[in-house]
Amino acid sequence: MTEIDFFFDPKSIAIIGASDKLRFGYTTTKYLLNSKFKSFPVHLYKTEILGHKTYENIKDIPENIELAILLVPNERVLQAVKDCAEKGVKGIIIESAGFSETGEERYINIQNEILEIVKETNIRIIGPNCVGLTNFNNEFTSAEVEFNNTLKGNISVIAQSGVLGNVFIDWASGQNIGFSKTITLGNKIDVDEVDILDYLNNDPDTKVITLYLEGTKRGKEFTQILKQMIKPVIILKNGRSESGSNAVKSHTGSMAGNDKIYEAIIRQNPGIFRVNNFYEMFNIAQVFSTQPLPKGKNVAIITGSGSLGILACDEIEKQGLSLAKLNEETINKIKAAIPNWVSIKGTIDLGPSMATSFIPTLKAVLKDNNVNSLLFIFCIPRGPLQEFKPLSSIIESYFRIMKRLSNKVDKPCICVCFGSRWVFDFVLKNASKFDIPVMNRIKHAIKAFRMMYQYEQYLRNKQN
Amino acid sequence: MTEIDFFFDPKSIAIIGASDKLRFGYTTTKYLLNSKFKSFPVHLYKTEILGHKTYENIKDIPENIELAILLVPNERVLQAVKDCAEKGVKGIIIESAGFSETGEERYINIQNEILEIVKETNIRIIGPNCVGLTNFNNEFTSAEVEFNNTLKGNISVIAQSGVLGNVFIDWASGQNIGFSKTITLGNKIDVDEVDILDYLNNDPDTKVITLYLEGTKRGKEFTQILKQMIKPVIILKNGRSESGSNAVKSHTGSMAGNDKIYEAIIRQNPGIFRVNNFYEMFNIAQVFSTQPLPKGKNVAIITGSGSLGILACDEIEKQGLSLAKLNEETINKIKAAIPNWVSIKGTIDLGPSMATSFIPTLKAVLKDNNVNSLLFIFCIPRGPLQEFKPLSSIIESYFRIMKRLSNKVDKPCICVCFGSRWVFDFVLKNASKFDIPVMNRIKHAIKAFRMMYQYEQYLRNKQN
Numbered sequence: 001m002t003e004i005d006f007f008f009d010p011k012s013i014a015i016i017g018a019s020d021k022l023r024f025g026y027t028t029t030k031y032l033l034n035s036k037f038k039s040f041p042v043h044l045y046k047t048e049i050l051g052h053k054t055y056e057n058i059k060d061i062p063e064n065i066e067l068a069i070l071l072v073p074n075e076r077v078l079q080a081v082k083d084c085a086e087k088g089v090k091g092i093i094i095e096s097a098g099f100s101e102t103g104e105e106r107y108i109n110i111q112n113e114i115l116e117i118v119k120e121t122n123i124r125i126i127g128p129n130c131v132g133l134t135n136f137n138n139e140f141t142s143a144e145v146e147f148n149n150t151l152k153g154n155i156s157v158i159a160q161s162g163v164l165g166n167v168f169i170d171w172a173s174g175q176n177i178g179f180s181k182t183i184t185l186g187n188k189i190d191v192d193e194v195d196i197l198d199y200l201n202n203d204p205d206t207k208v209i210t211l212y213l214e215g216t217k218r219g220k221e222f223t224q225i226l227k228q229m230i231k232p233v234i235i236l237k238n239g240r241s242e243s244g245s246n247a248v249k250s251h252t253g254s255m256a257g258n259d260k261i262y263e264a265i266i267r268q269n270p271g272i273f274r275v276n277n278f279y280e281m282f283n284i285a286q287v288f289s290t291q292p293l294p295k296g297k298n299v300a301i302i303t304g305s306g307s308l309g310i311l312a313c314d315e316i317e318k319q320g321l322s323l324a325k326l327n328e329e330t331i332n333k334i335k336a337a338i339p340n341w342v343s344i345k346g347t348i349d350l351g352p353s354m355a356t357s358f359i360p361t362l363k364a365v366l367k368d369n370n371v372n373s374l375l376f377i378f379c380i381p382r383g384p385l386q387e388f389k390p391l392s393s394i395i396e397s398y399f400r401i402m403k404r405l406s407n408k409v410d411k412p413c414i415c416v417c418f419g420s421r422w423v424f425d426f427v428l429k430n431a432s433k434f435d436i437p438v439m440n441r442i443k444h445a446i447k448a449f450r451m452m453y454q455y456e457q458y459l460r461n462k463q464n
Numbered sequence: 465m466t467e468i469d470f471f472f473d474p475k476s477i478a479i480i481g482a483s484d485k486l487r488f489g490y491t492t493t494k495y496l497l498n499s500k501f502k503s504f505p506v507h508l509y510k511t512e513i514l515g516h517k518t519y520e521n522i523k524d525i526p527e528n529i530e531l532a533i534l535l536v537p538n539e540r541v542l543q544a545v546k547d548c549a550e551k552g553v554k555g556i557i558i559e560s561a562g563f564s565e566t567g568e569e570r571y572i573n574i575q576n577e578i579l580e581i582v583k584e585t586n587i588r589i590i591g592p593n594c595v596g597l598t599n600f601n602n603e604f605t606s607a608e609v610e611f612n613n614t615l616k617g618n619i620s621v622i623a624q625s626g627v628l629g630n631v632f633i634d635w636a637s638g639q640n641i642g643f644s645k646t647i648t649l650g651n652k653i654d655v656d657e658v659d660i661l662d663y664l665n666n667d668p669d670t671k672v673i674t675l676y677l678e679g680t681k682r683g684k685e686f687t688q689i690l691k692q693m694i695k696p697v698i699i700l701k702n703g704r705s706e707s708g709s710n711a712v713k714s715h716t717g718s719m720a721g722n723d724k725i726y727e728a729i730i731r732q733n734p735g736i737f738r739v740n741n742f743y744e745m746f747n748i749a750q751v752f753s754t755q756p757l758p759k760g761k762n763v764a765i766i767t768g769s770g771s772l773g774i775l776a777c778d779e780i781e782k783q784g785l786s787l788a789k790l791n792e793e794t795i796n797k798i799k800a801a802i803p804n805w806v807s808i809k810g811t812i813d814l815g816p817s818m819a820t821s822f823i824p825t826l827k828a829v830l831k832d833n834n835v836n837s838l839l840f841i842f843c844i845p846r847g848p849l850q851e852f853k854p855l856s857s858i859i860e861s862y863f864r865i866m867k868r869l870s871n872k873v874d875k876p877c878i879c880v881c882f883g884s885r886w887v888f889d890f891v892l893k894n895a896s897k898f899d900i901p902v903m904n905r906i907k908h909a910i911k912a913f914r915m916m917y918q919y920e921q922y923l924r925n926k927q928n
Binding site for chain 1: 488491560562566567609610626631632634678702707713741743768772774777782805811813815819845846883905907
């Protein structure tokens with residue numbers, strides 16, 4: 001399926017409803033006109049926008065146009081689509097809102113008339129009521145993404161919501177989570193999750209897919225494509241409640257549908273995972289993106305705090321995993337490294353002895369055959385941490401050794417970090433050099449281990 | 465109960481095991497010796513620590529000592545406690561670890577011998593295996609807290625874990641959550657949650673209490689004191705799982721006990737609330753600390769994103785609250801302020817029209833009699849947000865008007881903010897001026913409304 005490639009790397013673009021004033025679409029206009037992408041502003045009466053010659057109609061542009069981005073008010077969208085069809089564009093991204101999601105007949109009718117044009121032509125449409133897409137590889141975006149604030153990676157996002165196209169990408173980039181492609185679908189008059197799942201399944205730059213779904217109109221095809229996926233898919237589906245289900249209708253005109261059906265479709269596929277919120281979705285995707293799959297259920301916990309270790313134990317049991325039982329050799333190695341007041345009978349709670357005992361403990365634990373994955377809970381208070389000398393190289397060495405050993409023994413590691421922004425950012429900076437995920441929720445880390453283990457079993461069964 | 469006042473405002477302090485090298489207790493030593501609190505370092509062989517004359521034994525100090533802080537290794541703690549008893553101190557904070565939590569007989573025996581001294585004298589002991597306490601009003605701390613990075617407020621914390629004494633305080637201060645007192649209890653050889661709940665119930669500087677508990681040894685008194693509380697108490701109790709319960713034993717030597725019993729005790733008291741993690745605990749405490757109680761179940765949602773509005777609807781239903789049904793006058797006022805493509809049939813999803821329509825919408829919604837509380841979901845992407853001119857005064861006005869109206873109509877407001885750090889910090893800075901809580905989890909906000917409404921009903925029933 002390369003038939004929608006042009007959406008991700010358009011040879012020429014018309015921005016219909018281009019704007020040089022602060023309104024929806026302004027930052028997209030500004031970005032594209034100043035980018036390497038051949039872009040033409042279209043505006044009803046302006047002759048120049050941000051220094052670029054402006055056309056009254058897409059049909060006036062003296063070159064072929066592959067992609068049109070529509071930013072005009074809802075009532076002018078239908079005519080613009082007709083103009084695009086006459087111009088012979090391959091695809092349209094309709095960002096404008098105010099169609100079936102309003103519940104008002106006149107706007108539903110406009111949407112239906114656009115749908116007729118899709119059926120009569122080969123034109124593919126993304127939207128309406130979305131922010132289009134971003135390709136982090138070539139830096140094409142219609143979604144108000146700022147590439148100097150984001151990170152390239154191998155996670156792709158499909159979403160029926162604009163915030164997934166920019167707001168959460170901005171957040172995730174601050175957590176060192178990197179993206180390949182994000183596609184927002186809005187009301188899905190044409191291109192939908194089935195098309196994009198298929199596209200990303202064949203995209204060499206995508207390793208993990210996250211999907212935020214409000215409802216699907218193609219249940220059969222959706223079930224089918226999920227079965228065919230060769231990459232892990234992490235799904236957030238909401239609208240479980242009555243008011244939430246109503247809100248779905250007025251957001252993208254979708255039907256939230258019976259949650260049990262979605263639950264069943266997801267459960268049938270061991271490579272498809274359901275999560276409960278956006279943070280969980282991205283944190284878990286990052287673990288899939290950067291860590292090897294665990295070969296068993298046993299999670300070892302090295303922590304600076306007993307209470308956080310206990311929370312992790314509770315979550316491990318809740319997720320059906322086990323706290324790793326260390327073998328005697330490992331215990332002896334750790335005991336040789338810690339003072340007598342450190343207690344390792346529950347989790348490996350190094351407490352204030354962290355500075356001297358972490359590295360030998362880490363080495364012993366990762367080499368232990370009973371350990372399949374490692375959770376490192378970092379919670380040194382800022383005051384004492386700042387006394388570490390030389391601070392940067394000590395903390396960097398934690399993660400350098402973790403990465404080297406993790407590669408050698410092929411076991412996933414996650415760092416959950418607690419404390420102030422300063423501490424979190426410091427740990428994140430050092431861990432990121434070695435692609436160790438850092439997050440602030442124990443639950444997400446343990447869920448990631450559970451899902452990764454489920455995925456490992458699934459792949460193993462498939463091979464046999 | 466003023467009998468333990470001296471812990472919070474000690475007239476004179478001995479730091480036994482004071483240190484001028486980076487080890488546990490170093491930052492406490494450094495802080496206290498340079499503070500306004502009359503502090504004397506005690507060390508076996510050093511004659512001077514950080515420029516202060518040092519005593520070999522607490523008994524050598526030529527003045528009365530009210531409080532001793534013990535930082536010496538576990539095997540030297542018993543002798544130090546005996547010396548403190550001879551010196552006639554009122555209280556001891558034993559920070560050293562390595563007692564009953566190790567599960568080893570010799571260390572359990574030491575703990576029991578210390579307990580005997582408590583019984584034979586009037587000395588009160590906090591710990592062992594803790595970081596003691598902090599009083600944000602007079603800036604006394606034994607817990608490695610940095611007052612230039614924290615915020616004074618009316619929330620107090622009782623915890624069986626050191627991270628609550630500093631790491632989470634550091635985090636919370638970055639969220640503009642302010643504290644009155646934090647007390648970490650460790651193995652609770654003497655002073656425990658019952659004593660401190662009673663103390664804080666009578667503390668004029670404490671409005672809300674959070675409690676992190678691994679297990680109580682005084683079930684009857686604990687049940688009794690919870691009934692007597694005149695302030696809301698938010699409890700996190702973990703160790704529900706088998707491995708978690710084992711980890712509790714090796715953390716503070718406590719028995720996690722049967723979770724159902726704790727659940728029942730909490731449920732019996734409508735002014736006591738149970739939460740699931742530390743972030744939830746502090747976010748909800750902040751709402752209790754700063755907002756009026758809602759007079760009903762109806763939550764209005766003003767959002768910049770439909771999908772986040774739907775997530776909030778699902779959570780509202782889960783918590784047994786209702787999405788507010790706006791009256792016709794309110795709907796008409798909003799319709800006059802928004803373009804025709806904005807959909808307000810589900811949540812009030814202003815989308816990209818936020819810049820022009822937020823203020824009139826806010827005013828109409830807060831005045832609506834069907835609305836009892838307001839959730840404002842802020843998710844303007846960084847790019848467009850930065851184009852707002854003048855950015856600061858626009859965002860400040862959002863919260864200034866919210867605060868003024870919220871005071872007038874006596875309804876609580878919470879802002880949940882999504883996006884990058886930059887956006888979050890910008891919103892936080894402006895909202896904080898008006899004491900509007902800002903958090904990054906919809907769930908915590910809705911739970912806060914549910915608990916606050918439960919508390920309001922409880923107070924109302926008590927009055928009748």
